Amino acid sequence: MRKRKIWKRGLTAVLAGGLLLQTAGCSLGTFSETVQESAAGEAGQEETAEPSETANGTEAAGETETGGLTAEYDEDDLDAGWSEEFAQIITCSGTAVQGEGQGVSEEDGVICITQAGTYILRGSYEGQIRIDAGEEDTVRLVLDGFAVSCSDTSPIYGIQCKKLILTLAEGTENQVSDGSAYVFENPEDDEPDAAIFCKDDLTINGSGSLAVNGNYSNGIRTKDGLKIISGQIQVTAVKDGIKGKDSLTVKDGQIQITSGEDGFKASNDSDPDKGYMIIDGGQIQISAGDDGIHSETWLTIHGGTIAVEESYEGIEGMKVDINGGTISVCSTDDGINAAAPSSGDGSGDSERQKMEANPDVYVRISGGVISVTAGADGIDSNGDVYVTGGTTYISGPETRGEGSLDYNGTAYISGGVFAAAGSAGMTQAFSEDSEQAMMMVYYEETQEAGTAVTLTDESGNEVFSWQPEKSYECLLLSMPQLADGASYTVTTGGDSQEVTLDGTVTQIGEGGFGGAGGRGPGGGRGQMRGEGPQEGETPPEGENRPPEGENQPPDGENQPDRGDMPQRGERGDRRQQESAPSEENEENGSKAEAETA
Secondary structure (H helix, E strand, O other): OOOEOEOOOOEEOOOOOOOOOEEOOEEOOEEEEOOEEOOOOOOOOOOOOOOEEOOOOEOOOOOOEOEOEEOOOOHHHHOOOOOHHHOEEEEEEEOEEEOOEOOEEEEOOEEEEOOOEEEEEEEEEEOEEEEEOOOOOEEEEEEEEEEEEEOOOOOEEEEEOOEEEEEEOOOOEEEEEEOOOOOOOOOOOOOOOEEEEEOOEEEEEEOOEEEEEEOOOEEEEEOOEEEEOOOEEEEEEOOOOEEEOOEEEEOOOEEEEEEOOOOEEEOOOOOOOOOEEEEOOOEEEEEEOOOOEEEOOEEEEOOOEEEEEEOOOOEEEOEEEEOOOEEEEEEOOOOEEEOOOOOOOOOOHHHHHHHOOOOOOEEEEOOOEEEEEEOOOOEEEOOEEEEOOOEEEEEOOOOOOOOOEEEOOOEEEOOOEEEEEEOOOOOOOOOOOOOOOEEEEEEEEEEOOOOOEEEEOOOOOEEEEEEOOOOEEEEEEEOOOOOOOOEEEEEEOOEEEEEEOOOOEEEEOOOOHHHOOOOOOOOOOOOOOOOOOOOOOOOOOOOOOOOOOOOOOOOOOOOOOOOOOOOOOOOOOHHHHHOOOHHHHHHHHHHHHHHHO
16 A cells, blocks of 8 residues: 555546556446546656656646655656667577677677667577676667567566667567576575666666566666666566566656556655655556556656556555556555555554554545556555546445545545445545535435436436446545535435435435444544545644655655655455465565565
8 A cells, every 4th residue: 555646637528548448357337427637648848857846836836735756857868769780780580699899798608798888689699688788888778670588587687787788670560578487696695586677776768668568576676766767668577577676666658567466666765765656657557466557655657558457566665646647556455555565563553553644655546547447445545545536436435345435534625526336334434624626425225336316406417327347236436616605416326316415515315224334534424425534633624734845755865755654564354364475575575675685
């Protein structure tokens, strides 16, 4: 469970089918409404070099506040140009190599590159490309119709350089594949462990294609920062698909991942200034055995089209900001999850922490079009939830021990469309002192999946229509058109009822079967029943709004401040009990990784 970020884009009529993905066991739905966010929202960002915080600045006067990190790119990250005149050409066929010269040597199935420069790889090679250059050397490998395979170690292995750049030549297809068993010189070693493995920064750019098969463990992995600028990239991996330890940044490209564990991952859980992820754009499709997108600290999504088609938990981070993009998530557990790492010391603290409000944890949605189909909580925050814009639809859960919206702190909505349909047992409404009105509709009978909900105003104009993808007992709806004192007609299937909004939270029907309603932030039913927080529980004016700096990095720092937060060991959640036998190996690998980083 973790967090993310968001940008606000303009309001338009949206979603022309791109989000309506049909996946195995998970149909991501159809919906329409009067006001929706633009699905085209690619973030227009400055192209510089290190991430910086956007804090709570606005795009324009009067528009929605946004938060999170802003990616910056080096000039050589963005430059995919190359020339044979200023490059070393390496042509391969099987184990034969032509092109040895300055900075390049080949011996015993290893092509070794030892100095800065541009190296053009063509043909096919059975062996390893090893980069072992100077600490300040930038090495560019141009994959110009190149395939490399290695049966017992990483086919592309960056041992040392300042930065490794993989440029995918225009119009070419390139492949990297490893074997299912690695041989290490020292039996205690566990690295490299990916088809493309780099100990330093790694950038992928160019307009060609790259297919990566991680048959041993991971697909693409770095020990520092990983940036994907462009290209058509397809990764299949036994464990994690694309993994940057310190950071993972996506500017653009077409990326498809099928992984046994996490799809996208930023894995540094020992440094509060690292382990972050920024997605500016691109077309991303993920089928994962564990998390679709996982960031240890800060996860910011500014734009792009993201489809997590299969996952245990869809999107996870400690601070999650969603500022734009078209995002669809299908998960067997939580759809969007924000939580701090658990202590994992066996003391039971992690379970208690999951029930307490963590001030360093939040989900903030300020833009984009988001569709979640969840087996457990739709949005689950171990801290707070802020919705200031965007269009969010949550289908599920169907089990009464979970909720479409679940948070430990406070949930505040001031803008955007938010609709959630699921079980009535545990779901929560937004806090009573939110700026935007909402209605909570309870049904006497469970509504079948696909049963349409329509809202019309007093003039008979349709202001909202949606078909949830799972069966549901209650509906939470908030949108700018809802006005205190106004009357609306709610039609579900063939049944209609009129309601007049009274205050911030208006309840229709009884709270769940047998009187079992949802719980408020403190475990009570007050907010869902329109009663608001109990006396003494309401925070002072303004405290439930998006934090004005306390959740932002300190001056001069670019990542979130996690303070004295317990370090991650065991996950301390449901996944720990359900994980595959390889989880123990992953944990041991993490310890070794921290020692060698």
